[in-house]
Amino acid sequence: MTWVPGAAGSPYGVHNLPYGVFRHGGRPDRIGVRIGDLLLDLDGAEAAGLVLAGGALRTATLNAFLALGRPQWSAVRARVTELLTDPAHRAAVEPLLVPLQEVELALPFQVGDYVDFYSSEAHATNVGRMFRPDEAPLPPNWKHLPIGYHGRGGTVVVSGTPVTRPSGQRATPAGPVFGPSTRLDIEAEVGFVVGTPSALGTPVPVDSFADHVFGVVLVNDWSARDLQAWEYRPLGPFLAKSFATSVSPWVVPLDALADAWLPAPEQDPPVLDYLRDIPHLGLDLRLAVDWNGTVVSRPPFAGMYWTPAQQLAHLTVNGAVVRTGDLYASGTVSGPTREETGSFLELTWGGAEPVKLDGGERTFLEDGDTVTISATAPGPDGVTVGLGEVCGTIVAAGPPPR
Amino acid sequence: MTWVPGAAGSPYGVHNLPYGVFRHGGRPDRIGVRIGDLLLDLDGAEAAGLVLAGGALRTATLNAFLALGRPQWSAVRARVTELLTDPAHRAAVEPLLVPLQEVELALPFQVGDYVDFYSSEAHATNVGRMFRPDEAPLPPNWKHLPIGYHGRGGTVVVSGTPVTRPSGQRATPAGPVFGPSTRLDIEAEVGFVVGTPSALGTPVPVDSFADHVFGVVLVNDWSARDLQAWEYRPLGPFLAKSFATSVSPWVVPLDALADAWLPAPEQDPPVLDYLRDIPHLGLDLRLAVDWNGTVVSRPPFAGMYWTPAQQLAHLTVNGAVVRTGDLYASGTVSGPTREETGSFLELTWGGAEPVKLDGGERTFLEDGDTVTISATAPGPDGVTVGLGEVCGTIVAAGPPPR
Numbered sequence: 061m062t063w064v065p066g067a068a069g070s071p072y073g074v075h076n077l078p079y080g081v082f083r084h085g086g087r088p089d090r091i092g093v094r095i096g097d098l099l100l101d102l103d104g105a106e107a108a109g110l111v112l113a114g115g116a117l118r119t120a121t122l123n124a125f126l127a128l129g130r131p132q133w134s135a136v137r138a139r140v141t142e143l144l145t146d147p148a149h150r151a152a153v154e155p156l157l158v159p160l161q162e163v164e165l166a167l168p169f170q171v172g173d174y175v176d177f178y179s180s181e182a183h184a185t186n187v188g189r190m191f192r193p194d195e196a197p198l199p200p201n202w203k204h205l206p207i208g209y210h211g212r213g214g215t216v217v218v219s220g221t222p223v224t225r226p227s228g229q230r231a232t233p234a235g236p237v238f239g240p241s242t243r244l245d246i247e248a249e250v251g252f253v254v255g256t257p258s259a260l261g262t263p264v265p266v267d268s269f270a271d272h273v274f275g276v277v278l279v280n281d282w283s284a285r286d287l288q289a290w291e292y293r294p295l296g297p298f299l300a301k302s303f304a305t306s307v308s309p310w311v312v313p314l315d316a317l318a319d320a321w322l323p324a325p326e327q328d329p330p331v332l333d334y335l336r337d338i339p340h341l342g343l344d345l346r347l348a349v350d351w352n353g354t355v356v357s358r359p360p361f362a363g364m365y366w367t368p369a370q371q372l373a374h375l376t377v378n379g380a381v382v383r384t385g386d387l388y389a390s391g392t393v394s395g396p397t398r399e400e401t402g403s404f405l406e407l408t409w410g411g412a413e414p415v416k417l418d419g420g421e422r423t424f425l426e427d428g429d430t431v432t433i434s435a436t437a438p439g440p441d442g443v444t445v446g447l448g449e450v451c452g453t454i455v456a457a458g459p460p461p462r
Numbered sequence: 463m464t465w466v467p468g469a470a471g472s473p474y475g476v477h478n479l480p481y482g483v484f485r486h487g488g489r490p491d492r493i494g495v496r497i498g499d500l501l502l503d504l505d506g507a508e509a510a511g512l513v514l515a516g517g518a519l520r521t522a523t524l525n526a527f528l529a530l531g532r533p534q535w536s537a538v539r540a541r542v543t544e545l546l547t548d549p550a551h552r553a554a555v556e557p558l559l560v561p562l563q564e565v566e567l568a569l570p571f572q573v574g575d576y577v578d579f580y581s582s583e584a585h586a587t588n589v590g591r592m593f594r595p596d597e598a599p600l601p602p603n604w605k606h607l608p609i610g611y612h613g614r615g616g617t618v619v620v621s622g623t624p625v626t627r628p629s630g631q632r633a634t635p636a637g638p639v640f641g642p643s644t645r646l647d648i649e650a651e652v653g654f655v656v657g658t659p660s661a662l663g664t665p666v667p668v669d670s671f672a673d674h675v676f677g678v679v680l681v682n683d684w685s686a687r688d689l690q691a692w693e694y695r696p697l698g699p700f701l702a703k704s705f706a707t708s709v710s711p712w713v714v715p716l717d718a719l720a721d722a723w724l725p726a727p728e729q730d731p732p733v734l735d736y737l738r739d740i741p742h743l744g745l746d747l748r749l750a751v752d753w754n755g756t757v758v759s760r761p762p763f764a765g766m767y768w769t770p771a772q773q774l775a776h777l778t779v780n781g782a783v784v785r786t787g788d789l790y791a792s793g794t795v796s797g798p799t800r801e802e803t804g805s806f807l808e809l810t811w812g813g814a815e816p817v818k819l820d821g822g823e824r825t826f827l828e829d830g831d832t833v834t835i836s837a838t839a840p841g842p843d844g845v846t847v848g849l850g851e852v853c854g855t856i857v858a859a860g861p862p863p864r
Contacts, residue, residue, distance in 0.1 A: 172615070172616055173615055173616045178697060191696070201633075201638070201692055201693060201695070204631060204637075204638045205638075205693060207693070207696075207697055207700075208697065208700055209611070209697040209698050209700055210611070210612035210613060210614055211612060212575050212612055212782055213575055214574055214575045214782070214784070214785045214788065215662065215782050224662075224781050226780035226781050227665075227780060227781075228779060229603075229606060229607055229734065231603075235606075235731075236603070236607075236734065237734075238734045238735065238736060260617065260626075261626040261857075261860060263629075263860075263862075263863040264863070266863070284780070287780070291607060291609070292696070292698075293601050293696075294590075294593070294601055294609075294694070295580060295609055295610065295611040295694075295698040295699065296694075296696070296697040296698020296699075297697065297698075298609075298610055298611055299776070299777075299779065299780040300780075303663075303780040303781045303782050304662075304781070329637075332639075332640045333862065334640060334862060334863050373863065375701075377630055378686070378689070378701040378705040379626050380614055380616070380617050380701070380704040380705050381616050381617055382616070383616045455663075458663060458665075460735065460736060461665040461667040461668070461736045461779060
């Protein structure tokens with residue numbers, strides 16, 4: 061039981077303890093851990109000798125801490141828990157607590173390689189129907205491997221960063237034209253943050269997931285559907301995605317999600333050996349997509365066909381390295397019903413079936429729209445684990461380059 | 463005229479001066495500039511006050527120097543030229559020259575985002591014919607935009623790094639199987655190294671290329687064609703490419719290539735405004751692909767349909783940032799004849815038409831094979847600019863993950 065006022069029973073109690081990077085009082089960015097509606101200044105805590113991490117908590121980004129590896133992650137978590145629960149520490153720790161409303165949250169880690177998967181069967185089926193109506197909805201490889209592709213690490217931004225509407229080429233009957241995207245969309249996803257690196261040429265086995273992955277963020281992989289439809293053959297999405305990918309400011313440790321694992325959907329046909337995870341588990345994360353104040357969808361992460369352990373095993377089976385700070389996202393999280401879809405492409409069926417919003421009808425994103433994706437997971441003893449939120453507001457496109 | 467013995471008239475005279483990172487005498491990695499068959503230790507030169515770059519030359523990677531921007535790049539180049547040509551500096555500079563055969567060359571810069579284009583018309587046509595025989599060889603978007611996709615920055619390695627044969631899934635009539643790639647290939651490319659970053663949301667105009675790009679490396683984008691054919695639809699190549707991408711150890715500054723620009727192929731249909739570069743110039747880089755000691759191909763970079771300035775303008779037109787250390791590659795450089803192709807897929811027409819090599823016939827790469835891609839460009843006064851080489855030897859696949 062934590063002594064921090066208001067934290068006990070909250071989704072951000074001592075069972076959670078997500079890490080982030082904050083700005084406060086004009087000082088340089090510092091690492092903190094959330095407890096209730098406060099954060100514990102870990103830079104100050106390590107400076108005071110209250111927690112020891114070899115200086116890794118005294119930097120402006122989580123990367124050095126992420127690189128320490130699971131034994132150290134566990135040790136720091138145990139010590140932080142002790143500081144926040146044992147009243148004997150209250151006098152020393154309380155001055156290091158900062159109200160969340162006083163801070164600005166920064167990108168929590170420097171992103172290395174960013175990979176985006178495509179692991180919801182409902183999403184892949186929906187997109188296949190819309191983008192490739194003359195073919196089977198699921199590509200022939202889809203149930204044999206977790207399809208993924210590389211995105212742009214350099215345009216991963218923290219929640220709250222305004223998203224400028226991208227311009228680019230889209231097809232018209234008269235040929236391609238250049239201009240601001242007219243079909244700007246979201247993708248509600250869950251991202252996995254790599255801590256411990258792997259070695260070049262050495263795959264990460266499917267059962268070594270927790271040795272490498274530190275924790276979870278929420279991801280909004282903003283997508284310009286008109287740009288995507290024109291550019292993506294044959295080498296995949298490029299500018300339709302690379303203008304911005306937003307992540308939540310809190311990295312929730314896997315340790316906080318121990319009660320959220322549950323059997324993942326059965327895989328038929330059976331997968332190849334290197335993808336066989338026993339037990340085959342997914343995470344019961346319950347997402348909510350809020351569009352200008354209205355929750356329009358509740359995508360269930362529990363139904364994802366490919367698990368995060370399988371994704372990591374696949375990503376490295378060719379010998380590719382993962383590095384500290386690498387991020388891989390699940391792909392759009394969509395359940396089988398319209399109210400569980402993780403994109404507006406699916407929610408409005410390509411714009412053909414608008415949703416009611418703000419007293420009118422809406423399809424894709426308009427300038428000024430704000431989308432907030434949040435999530436919770438089951439925690440210990442009936443309490444909830446909060447994953448925070450990732451939000452962004454659309455800003456009008458800038459002028460053409462010249 | 464340089465006073466450095468043996469350097470005058472060489473492809474690495476004072477007209478070239480490529481930058482790299484070297485290891486020597488058990489000391490930490492240092493920055494050097496090549497002159498003839500020696501390198502000038504720029505760490506030592508800045509330490510001695512012979513060249514001033516605010517400490518950017520006293521680090522273990524080129525990134526800080528790349529971040530300085532064009533005026534500083536020019537100032538350092540002018541000063542290094544002075545040091546290597548004015549005999550008055552010889553006594554101070556000569557002790558800082560290190561024979562190349564004594565050093566090990568390291569990855570010259572930390573790679574941020576890695577993008578690979580697809581800008582040779584001959585290559586795209588050849589691949590289209592082989593991968594999509596039922597469709598037009600060039601996709602409908604190909605002449606409207608420089609198609610590209612993101613690769614894996616974390617597995618960019620320096621020339622000389624052994625390349626382990628990747629394992630992965632390939633299709634068979636009985637379904638996908640897992641194992642070492644049986645169609646391992648090269649892609650001979652030219653890479654552009656970003657120095658000056660751009661701002662999120664602000665495209666880089668097509669005429670600002672030289673403000674952002676510092677220089678050029680040679681790239682071998684190793685490719686597993688069997689993995690690629692099975693995985694690439696609908697989101698593009700992933701594991702078929704991400705196991706290793708080799709780059710040359712020397713970054714040749716754009717300043718060294720001033721005499722290598724020439725008109726690029728005329729573009730018909732006309733391109734959209736943001737891609738219109740006037741003058742429309744390519745680089746006359748002459749590549750050579752050596753396979754186990756035999757030059758099997760001479761790909762001409764001058765014939766590339768899309769120019770590096772157009773590629774950068776396209777890459778950022780949606781507001782995506784470029785950062786210091788970002789690398790974008792041209793895509794496979796292939797000319798119209800078989801002897802000008804930049805991949806063995808094309809050279810052997812998908813393996814159907816083997817080439818004679820080592821007294822036998824060969825199609826794709828075998829374990830132990832070594833491929834070396836080199837290039838030269840025309841320099842001032844009839845002298846040649848050497849771009850060095852990127853080489854790699856194939857090592858047998860490791861065991862499966864478990």
